[in-house]
Amino acid sequence: MTSLWEEHHCAPFPPGLAGADRAGFDLVMVDADIAGCVHTWLSNAGRLDVRGYRALHWRGSQLSGILTVLGDGDSPAYWDRLFHMAELVASTDPRPRDAYPPEPWTEMDTSGE
Numbered sequence: 001m002t003s004l005w006e007e008h009h010c011a012p013f014p015p016g017l018a019g020a021d022r023a024g025f026d027l028v029m030v031d032a033d034i035a036g037c038v039h040t041w042l043s044n045a046g047r048l049d050v051r052g053y054r055a056l057h058w059r060g061s062q063l064s065g066i067l068t069v070l071g072d073g074d075s076p077a078y079w080d081r082l083f084h085m086a087e088l089v090a091s092t093d094p095r096p097r098d099a100y101p102p103e104p105w106t107e108m109d110t111s112g113e
Helices: 002-010 027-043 050-067 076-090
Strands: none
Touching: 002 027, 002 076, 027 050, 027 076, 050 076
16 A cells, blocks of 8 residues: 555646546545545554545545546546555445445534444
C-alpha cells in the first residue's frame, strides 16, 4: 500500500481535469477526499475513525461510477490507482459497507461503539 500511495502522491493531478466533473462528481474533491483518507489511514497504523470510513465509502462509490465514464484523455490509470487504494483501505473497515448511510453527513447511530 505504501508504494501505491507514494506513486499516487508523487503523480501530478491529471492535466485539464481541475474543475471537471465526471458522472456528476467533482474530480478534485473525489481525489482529495480519498487521498486524505488513505494518508490518514497510513499515518494511523491502518486505522480510520467512523467519519473517515464513511467519507471513504461515499467517495469510493462515486469514483466507481466515474471510472465507467472516463475517456482516454482523463488519465484512467490515475483514477484506477486511486480506486484501488480506496478499496484496500475500505476492506479494513470493521463495519459492513451497507451499515453507512448514503451520505457522510447523515446521522448515524454510533451508540454501540
